[in-house]
Amino acid sequence: MSNSNNNDDKKMKVTVGIDVGTESTKVVLGSSLSCEIVRSEAGLHTTPTAVSFSGKLRHMGETANQKGSNCIIHLNRLLSLKEKDDLLSNFYTFQTQQTDNDTTVVTVDYNGDSNTQFSASAVLAMLLGKIRLSVLGTLQRMQSDATDVQYMLSISPDNTTTSREQLLDAAFAAGLDARIVESPMAYASAYQRKFPQxxxxxxxxxxxxxxxxxxxxxxxxxxxxxxxxxxxxxxxxxxxxxxxxxxxxxxxxxxxxxxxxxxxxxxxxxxxxxxxxxxxxxxxxxxxxxxxxxxxxxxxxxxxxxxxxxxxxxxxxxxxxxxxxxxxxxxxxxxxxxxxxxxxxxxxxxxxxxxxxxxxxxxxxxxxxxxxSLDDTSAALGAALLAEEESSNISVEQQPSAQVLERRQQLRQAEVTMATLDAEETAKADIRNHMEAQVLELRSAKHGKHGALLPNLDDYLNGLDDWLFSEECDNATREQMEAKRNEMETSTKEKCASYYAAIQKEQDAKEKEMEEEAKKAQLEKNGEEDEEDHDNRRLPKKRRMEIVMKNKEEANELFKDGNWRFAAARYTKALTHCAKFVDLAPDDVKEVTALKVTLNLNLALAYTKMDNVDQALRVCNEALSLDDTSAKAYYRRASVFYEKKRWDDAKKDITQAKKLAENDKAIQKLGERIELQLKKQKQKEKKMASKMFG
The missing domain is CATH 3.30.420.40 (ATPase, nucleotide binding domain)
Structure with missing residues (x-):
């Protein structure tokens, strides 16, 4: 019964509250989906309210280059920007001007035209279009099959009718079924949810x-x-x-x-x-x-x-x-x-x-x-809650006039055209990156295992490089890029036939060996329920090691596919078999110990992916008990301490990891993140102390 109810809930109407702030935009789903915060593509709980332009590409939200001269920030303020009484407008690096109907127009360099002009509605539509994709991605992640998604946008009180129309224009152009509510109403709704009595x-x-x-x-x-x-x-x-x-x-x-x-x-x-x-x-x-x-x-x-x-x-x-x-x-x-x-x-x-x-x-x-009592997502939360109600306090837009509909359709068509160009340019960049990667791979392959089978490719690869960085490539269409990539792959396979044949032969032999090992393992079960759990045979080191590595490789494949739980089970079975080695020589003991360390660290990462940080900490401790000189073990445990918000412990481990691996970029990056959290903690403590002691 409960499963049926859950499925019914997922099919209910989904409401989305959006608060377009000056610096960041917050998005929250309605109560039918537990008021989930819609995160940006970078995993942040807010999205920068910014749009930048680079050649033919637009970058919205976190991908916008806010330090560049071709970036528009504070998008919500374009709805009511008044140069004469505004301190901030003097610091905008982009150009703005007021039109006869009291709306704002911005000028940017886009698609080869340094004087491209966009209305405030058009710029906001770009950001809202990105928000819409984030919402759909969140609904997909939550396995919601809702087709009725309704948006409520929060807006400051005292905004003019023109500002409200512009915001609705932007929502329409972005493909949102949207209404508007004033922010005090949204805050009140969020407050009432927190204090219902x-x-x-x-x-x-x-x-x-x-x-x-x-x-x-x-x-x-x-x-x-x-x-x-x-x-x-x-x-x-x-x-x-x-x-x-x-x-x-x-x-x-x-x-x-x-x-x-x-x-x-x-x-x-x-x-x-x-x-x-x-x-x-x-x-x-x-x-x-x-x-x-x-x-x-x-x-x-x-x-x-x-x-x-x-x-x-x-x-x-x-x-x-x-x-x-x-x-x-x-x-x-x-x-x-x-x-x-x-x-x-x-x-x-x-x-x-x-x-x-x-x-x-x-x-x-x-x-x-x-x-x-309220936070920075409260306006978006309240808007989402109000969208679920049929309240007389929420204004419903009257049927737009023919002139308004025509304006919105033009904005929508322009947004669709630019989105299509974005997709085209992104696809071209992906093809170009793929071709560049293949050129680099072939340049380094001659130094690899089967490099002797490769012909002299210098002129061929130089020609590909010249084309990839030519004006012809820059101006090529997606179809032309795909044709060039296909031509490159066909030509490469012909020129390097012996090389690729050797690689394929090696892969086939490995797969055949794995199949034979699987059949052999099946025969060796001898009717047991689970060889992995009940195998207490005194196997030679080589045979036991084969079983361990088989489990480790299967765990790695499961991990790559995102099957964390099954990967953790396989890593655990591999560790179980590591405990069954017998009669090991000193060098063999070192090898098995190193393998145990690696398996424990892989298991810790799998546990972390499953948000089971306590188990992750346990196996990290086990790894360090086996090898207290492992930089990776200290790094992994520091990562676990970071997730548990134990900043001081994390700093101790990352400091030790730095001593053992000075130039490791991952270790350095985690160290910077830990230092940032420690700084925030110290600032918070100072603030609390200042409140306590005046």
């Missing part, structure tokens, strides 16, 4: 990177329904306002202008220059430091060929941000009006800044505690 008035303040919204929400049933316990708790947004150019980034810009105007070595630095961007990154770091300490300094490298030290105090920061403090005060006061609140919820990075907290406390009263 809440009966109070809550002030919610969200200061993000470049936008701030303030709302007052009444939670609880109406007075006449207060005694009716069967009535579902409700909420009502009593007031909501937003500021489209007030956010945490304003602090970065205030600091930037302060240092640029007071330090002589910075007087010629321009906002959009590389030096200006590095200076902005430095003031961003300084802001975070001053959120934890009363004073601080950071060093910015390579500003006009020199390193610059930026120093400031919280007092100076508060003085510089006085215009922002006044704007925030007015925003909160105008939203509150004469209303009283029972609780204050703050979220967004900006609300971690001391002067921001001070402003909020001053307005609402120092007796109020600033709570952080």
């Amino acid at each position: 809440a009966n109070k008035t809550v002030l919610m303040i969200d200061m993000g990177h470049a936008q701030t919204s303030v709302s007052v929400v009444q939670f609880g049933t109406k007075e006449e329904q207060a005694e009716d316990k069967s009535t579902k708790p409700s909420f009502q947004v009593l007031a909501a306002k937003s500021h489209s150019s007030l956010g945490a980034a304003s602090v970065d810009v205030r600091l930037w202008h302060h240092f640029q105007s007071t330090m002589t070595q910075l007087k010629d630095v321009k906002p959009k220059s590389r030096a200006g961007q590095r200076l902005l990154a430095g003031t961003h770091k300084l802001k975070h430091l001053l959120s934890q300490l009363p004073e601080g300094s950071v060093t910015v490298e390579n500003i006009n060929d020199a390193d610059i030290t930026l120093s400031a105090t919280r007092t100076l920061l508060s003085e510089l941000c006085d215009p922002d403090a006044q704007a925030l005060t007015e925003l909160i006061q105008s939203t509150l009006a004469d209303q009283t609140v029972d609780a204050v919820e703050v979220l967004g990075g900006g609300c971690r800044i001391p002067w921001v907290q001070a402003v909020i406390q001053t307005v609402v009263g120092n007796e109020q505690t600033l709570s952080r």
Whole structure:
């Protein structure tokens, strides 16, 4: 019965909440799929709100080159970008302009045209199209066969009708069946899910990177329904306002202008220059430091060929941000009006800044505690939950006019055309990479086992190299690339027939040997239920080793195919047979011990893939008990400690691994990740200490 219900649930309507933030976009599935966070293709729980262009290719989200000059960031702000009253727009490296109907157009270099223009809707559609693919990938991973996927997009209050239309245009162009809800409603829905019995008035303040919204929400049933316990708790947004150019980034810009105007070595630095961007990154770091300490300094490298030290105090920061403090005060006061609140919820990075907290406390009263019950995915979560309901509080778009439909169809067609070009260019790149790999393989093959059977291929391979890096290759179509690859493979097989025949003969012999071994093993079972579990024969070392290696090779194949559990079982059986060697010479003992270490480390990796870190730790300890000079064993156990968030233990092991293998890149990379986590932990401890001791 339960299986049937689960299958029915998977066929239900799936709702998706999307919060397109200034720096990152969050996506969450509805309650029918346990409010699962939709991760990016890199496995992150957010996707950068950015799109970049490289030749004929577009890069959306985490693949966007945000440090390049041909990248568009802060896509959501293009809906309401006003150059005259916006601090951040001066730091954009891309070009923007306003049209007659008060919409924003950006100019980029795309597909050979350095003056390609896209509307805000077209750019947002590119990102939403990437989001849609991530959603479909998540549904596939969760084995959901839902065909009815409905999207709800969160938008800041006070957005104009034009902004809302542009967002709906973008959703349509990306192929989304979407509606819009204001962010205060989404936050309220997420809050109610966390506190279903809440009966109070809550002030919610969200200061993000470049936008701030303030709302007052009444939670609880109406007075006449207060005694009716069967009535579902409700909420009502009593007031909501937003500021489209007030956010945490304003602090970065205030600091930037302060240092640029007071330090002589910075007087010629321009906002959009590389030096200006590095200076902005430095003031961003300084802001975070001053959120934890009363004073601080950071060093910015390579500003006009020199390193610059930026120093400031919280007092100076508060003085510089006085215009922002006044704007925030007015925003909160105008939203509150004469209303009283029972609780204050703050979220967004900006609300971690001391002067921001001070402003909020001053307005609402120092007796109020600033709570952080919501996180950065709450708007997307609330939007997904609201999409499941038929609520009168959610606006439903009226039937679009013929003019609007025509505009959307044009946007949709343009997006489909560009997506097709993306697929074409990606396929061409894959073919080119395949051909380059084959050329490199043939160049190195002459030094391999059957290299003597190869003819002189220098001229042939040089010709292929010349073509791969020629203008003809750059301008070739996908079909032409495929034809060239097929021609290359046919010609290579003809020229290297003896070489490939020798390789094939070797592979056939190996497969035949494995088949014979399998038949031999089957005959040796002698009716036993499971040879692997009950084989206590005193076999010669060679025969026992064959059984061990057979299990190890099968485990490796299972592991490659993603069958972690079966791979772990095979590695365990191989280890079981390792314990059955008898009468070993000293050199044989060393060989078997090394094999046990390898099997335990492979088993640890399989356990890690199955999220069974305790078992992974056990077998890592076993490997190190066998060989405490194995860099790989220390590395593997450090990886397990990392998964268990035991940063100090992880650092001890990775330090030992570095001593044993100084130039191992994997070890170095894990060491950097561990150091980053230790740094975050130390910052968190400092912050907690500052709260405890003032």
